[in-house]
Amino acid sequence: MAKKASSSSKSTEGSASGEKQPFVWTRKDLLGLDELSAEEIVHILDTAESFREVSTRSIKKVPALRGKVVALMFFEDSTRTRMSFELAASRLSADTMIFTSKGSSVAKGETTLDTIRNVEAMGVDVFIIRHSQPGAPHMVSRKIEASIINAGDGAHEHPTQALLDIFTMRQRLGGVAGKRVAIVGDIAHSRVARSNILGLRKLGAEVVVVGPPTMVPSAIKAMGCEISHSLDDVLGEVDAINMLRIQFERFGGNLFPSLREYSKVYGLNTERLARCPKDVLVMHPGPINRGVEITSDVADGPNSCILQQVTNGLAIRMAVLYLVTQAHGPAEQT
Amino acid sequence: MNRLLTAQQVKRALTRLYDAIAKSLPSDGRIAVIGIRTRGETLAGRIVKRLGENFPDRHFDHGVLDITFYRDDLAMRRGAPLVRATDIEFDLDGSFVVLVDDVLHTGRSVRAALDALHDFGRPKIVRLGVLIDRGERELPIAADFAGRCITAPDNKRVQLKLKETDGEEGVFIIQKH
Numbered sequence: 417m418a419k420k421a422s423s424s425s426k427s428t429e430g431s432a433s434g435e436k437q438p439f440v441w442t443r444k445d446l447l448g449l450d451e452l453s454a455e456e457i458v459h460i461l462d463t464a465e466s467f468r469e470v471s472t473r474s475i476k477k478v479p480a481l482r483g484k485v486v487a488l489m490f491f492e493d494s495t496r497t498r499m500s501f502e503l504a505a506s507r508l509s510a511d512t513m514i515f516t517s518k519g520s521s522v523a524k525g526e527t528t529l530d531t532i533r534n535v536e537a538m539g540v541d542v543f544i545i546r547h548s549q550p551g552a553p554h555m556v557s558r559k560i561e562a563s564i565i566n567a568g569d570g571a572h573e574h575p576t577q578a579l580l581d582i583f584t585m586r587q588r589l590g591g592v593a594g595k596r597v598a599i600v601g602d603i604a605h606s607r608v609a610r611s612n613i614l615g616l617r618k619l620g621a622e623v624v625v626v627g628p629p630t631m632v633p634s635a636i637k638a639m640g641c642e643i644s645h646s647l648d649d650v651l652g653e654v655d656a657i658n659m660l661r662i663q664f665e666r667f668g669g670n671l672f673p674s675l676r677e678y679s680k681v682y683g684l685n686t687e688r689l690a691r692c693p694k695d696v697l698v699m700h701p702g703p704i705n706r707g708v709e710i711t712s713d714v715a716d717g718p719n720s721c722i723l724q725q726v727t728n729g730l731a732i733r734m735a736v737l738y739l740v741t742q743a744h745g746p747a748e749q750t
Numbered sequence: 751m752n753r754l755l756t757a758q759q760v761k762r763a764l765t766r767l768y769d770a771i772a773k774s775l776p777s778d779g780r781i782a783v784i785g786i787r788t789r790g791e792t793l794a795g796r797i798v799k800r801l802g803e804n805f806p807d808r809h810f811d812h813g814v815l816d817i818t819f820y821r822d823d824l825a826m827r828r829g830a831p832l833v834r835a836t837d838i839e840f841d842l843d844g845s846f847v848v849l850v851d852d853v854l855h856t857g858r859s860v861r862a863a864l865d866a867l868h869d870f871g872r873p874k875i876v877r878l879g880v881l882i883d884r885g886e887r888e889l890p891i892a893a894d895f896a897g898r899c900i901t902a903p904d905n906k907r908v909q910l911k912l913k914e915t916d917g918e919e920g921v922f923i924i925q926k927h
Contacts, residue, residue, distance in 0.1 A: 466816065469835035475869045480819035508819075738819075738833070 578611030601660030763897030842871030
């Protein structure tokens with residue numbers, strides 16, 4: 417749905433116009449990193465860099481989305497992603513509405529599309545959708561004029577999480593290309609892993625996914641990453657380790673014999689950290705299961721950038737909201 | 751693309767702008783020179799440098815303003831250009847601010863800049879200095895200092911090029927696209 421922009425620039429007054437044709441964002445939706453080019457990913461990261469500054473002001477608000485309505489449609493639970501998107505929207509001066517499926521019309525049997533169409537009829541400019549069904553935001557985007565941002569769809573993609581991870585790596589490692597990133601945990605069911613692999617590969621990083629065979633499908637190699645079933649084997653030469661959360665609520669305990677065993681073989685602890693390069697970046701998309709995939713001293717230690725990831729998430733989401741709403745002006749919209 | 755002013759003429763215009771600003775400075779209090787991205791930033795940098803050389807015992811703050819979010823035509827444009835950060839690392843409250851832009855035309859950039867500035871504090875005085883004033887205002891805004899006034903056909907764009915950003919100096923008239 418990326419409409420090409422024919423910029424009929426009105427009353428441009430010299431400044432900030434007139435460089436040699438800068439890259440212009442034209443997508444009205446952000447559905448996943450799969451569809452984005454490396455150039456588009458870098459554009460989001462660069463835009464987020466500017467939005468970081470807004471959060472340091474005493475008045476942490478800019479009028480970029482004034483008068484726009486952003487609806488957060490959470491068909492699946494979420495705390496931090498929802499709060500992060502909500503704060504991002506308010507920092508851009510948008511009005512926000514929050515929908516959670518618990519106790520809503522969905523419980524009465526309404527379909528996802530009907531729910532969204534009804535909300536759209538109130539005059540919504542952006543939908544931020546989290547859904548347990550992979551592809552739900554994509555399906556909705558084909559039926560709806562408003563912008564759609566995927567905030568996680570099943571085990572498919574979680575683009576803003578991957579963008580904030582990559583943003584943090586770029587910030588802390590001074591770049592992404594040529595860096596080696598390990599993603600550890602339940603790769604098969606992780607949308608965070610998928611989006612990260614897609615984004616990192618496009619920007620030229622090496623990715624090695626690590627986990628027990630039940631959690632790392634061999635088909636994942638097709639995405640351009642290496643596979644390892646031993647965390648100890650990869651520690652020596654990684655620039656960043658992204659520890660995924662074990663999602664108890666989804667897949668119970670039948671993917672590995674016991675939590676203790678998982679944590680023993682695939683958990684990141686002080687002793688394993690000591691075998692990594694000194695400046696290795698320790699990441700986690702949260703929420704942390706302390707003592708399972710990561711021990712407390714590592715999660716809170718100097719190599720950890722877990723809270724920085726959360727801070728950066730705000731800048732990334734502001735950037736994405738700004739970009740998708742700028743992609744289509746009211747003119748010549750049908 | 752037609753050249754309207756040579757590098758030499760740009761230099762003279764900048765000197766005129768600088769002289770007018772230097773003459774107007776208050777005798778005490780904090781002074782900030784804030785450029786509007788992108789060319790205004792470069793111009794403000796040059797002005798601050800010269801002020802520092804000529805008034806070595808005074809301090810001049812140098813800031814940069816990105817006005818993208820504050821433009822009133824934001825919703826009328828399709829496609830989002832890259833936004834850059836605003837850089838005002840000093841206290842604006844009570845200071846004497848010279849806002850610097852390259853070309854003053856409709857006045858809409860300046861209106862946006864005033865809005866943006868307001869989010870950072872409350873300056874005592876704000877003055878506007880532009881290198882080129884091409885008239886044809888759409889808002890009640892006027893420059894306090896101008897390096898040079900020109901006229902240009904309404905359907906053309908007047909563009910300042912500077913060494914730092916464009917590799918050459920001059921003012922050019924280009925077709926709007």
